[in-house]
Amino acid sequence: MNTSTIIAIAVIALLVAAALFAIFKRCRKGKSCSGCALRGYCGKE
């Protein structure tokens, strides 16, 4: 495996990590846990 491939994999891994972090953050904020029409009120925040 050459250096360019390692760098490319590292960049993609970073992007995936950032995406997963963003998804996790949104979930924790309660933006994706609805069920009721009033997001943020459900106590999951």
Next chain:
Amino acid sequence: MKLSELKVGESAIIKEVGGKGALRQHFLDMGLVQGVEVMLLKLAPLGDPMELLVRGYTLSLRLEDASKILIVPKNSYCREETAGIETDFGYNLSLHEHNSHPGLGEAGKYHDPDHESPFPKDTLLTFALVGQQNSGKTTLFNKLTGANQHVGNFPGITVERKDGEIKGYANTLITDLPGIYSLSPYTNEEIVSRRFIIEEKPKCIINIVDVTNLERNLYLTLQLMELETPMVLALNMMDELTGNGGSIRVNEMERILGIPVVPISAIKGEGIRELVEHAIHVAEYQELPARKDCCTKATHGAAVHRSIHSIMHLIEDHAERAGIPLRFAASKLVEGDCKIMEELEFTQNEKETIERIIVQMEEESGMDRSAAIADMRFSFIECLSAQTLIKPQKNREYIRSKKIDRILTGRWTAIPIFLTVMCLVIWLSIDVLGTPLQEWLDSVIQSLAGLSVAGLERVDVSPAIVSLVKDGIFGGVGRVLSFVPIIIILFFFLSLIEDSGYMARIAFVTDKLLRKFGLSGRSIVPLLIGFGCSVPAIMATRTLPSARDRKLTILLTPFMSCSAKIPIYGFLTSTFFPGHGGIILVALYLLSIIVGIIVAFATKLFSRNYVAAPFVMELPNYRMPGLRNVSHLLWDKTKDFVQRAFTVIFVATIVIWLLQTFDFRFNMVENGEGSMMAWVAGVFAPLFRPLGLGDWRIVTSFISGFLAKESVVATMELLGVTESLTKVTAVPMLLFSLLYTPCVAAIGSIRRELGGRWAVYVVIFQCVVAWTVSWIGYLIAQALL
């Protein structure tokens, strides 16, 4: 006589409000109380619902609901006159002239420097922005905080709690609560709003009222004043009232209500500074409303007044223990609020005593408990209005709306205009504007993909990584991103429909038809958008007030064939049914609607204790959509979509690419054969054998369609699926593609709106329905072709 029997153009007086529970309370909260005049303006083109004029605003109501309200002719009703309002609050306002400014919520007038104790300067001052639906709360919130929250001319736009700092005032936090008509415990929003005020204890309530509809708006104000929280009243849309020749004696109103009253125009930004200064002052000094009582001794022989005050004495200790404002607790008990009853933890003896007091009040007043409380509040409001409101001679906005409505909701014109508008929206969004822009953006993304791939190959990056970037990231995320123009254009038109006030009319016109399928009139808009793209359609269901309607609409939306499926139909019809593409496409669209209707019917039949959500909706005046507001909405939607493309869809594409490109030993495979995906497809293949679609390549195409429907055709071409299809098997292939699970973006939206469990349920449910319909189609095709 029932209200439902009233003839168009006729007026009558409400004699009795029947019904029970949430619907009845909603009637009362909307101002439909004994003695009020109602006029039937028109019936919807299909004969139901009806449009009424009540207390100067228009309200739509189903005939079935209206049949619960009894009316009498105007000349045969004699209403008990209510006395004037007492204005002795314990502070000396009589020193001031009748029309002088009372100066509540202002520095210097009522403060004794030796005893005042304002909060320390660094205290966080919290504000709750409360008002009825469509009163301009979000417009005011945006003005106060500089935020860009979407505002609409449709009741119930705010469905999320929003917080922000007031511009220029550090240590302030204002919360925009959903629009509510009262503090009755019958809707989620009402329970949540009152719990927010009682439990979170904001330092001040900013109550915004629409002065063009003052009587109904003040109903909430009176309930808020019972909460023993400092409060400021913002009289919004004053420009509209004065523009029509009306006015409000602000000083008189402030004197009677005992809270600071500030006239504003949220949309023009007038009076905002004054409002903020008053709000901060009352919050800092914790100045409580001078009036809590609105029960006049002269009404119904003071029956309601006596019952409330005797209960107040009885429950004082309980209210204190439970942390519920006393007056609020007492009036809610009289109203029959079970939640408050539970929270106050009475003994059996106390419960019986309270019940006896209320029964006595009912006997004396001649009204039941809920009606008596609503009547008490509206009697006070009528007196207040008589003393402070100079009604406009004509309401230009109302007259203009009625003129427009003659055509847009006319008996013969409403349905054709509605169909034309919706077809135009879909045609312009998808065909005329959306697709060319989408293709252009797609070509830009593909050029970028080409450049990136060339760059990676130049620096000798592994072919596997190049494939990931090309097929995975650009093929997946890039393809989904290319749909941004369609989303923006669809939302642009949707925003125009919503902001102008036409959305409420669409619900009004189509309610009767949709109710037959167990839906509400409000469901029509998301369903129509679903023909363009399921993602904005699912997002558009947020405006539905009933959780059941919302869930059912979300369940049905993916059945409406989205534009991304068109290439699949085109590819299969041109290969197997050349020359019949048009008729097959029309048949597929019709079938998707029919399946949706059957599913809705079945849900209605199998729902235990199904009760249609009441359709009691205010029809707002038409307004010109604001450019700023529309652009804010478009920006929000685009940001949201792009964020999702780079998070959920990005991760999903990489996972699917990995499964498609490698075998279980992580060796790269050619054309997907032997890949993990092929293995997975092989596992599912037996399920498709009864449909004649047991080839793993066909199953792989379906699986790739889960990522994005556009990739079905690409996969079919890549794997040479047409070789394994015949004219007969093309039929179930078309049907399964039409009805099976929506793409990952739509599933993500469902997950966001209803939660993960529902998203999984929708996927499984749609696959089962698609399989069943395809199987029937396969049997028919075998017999006919």
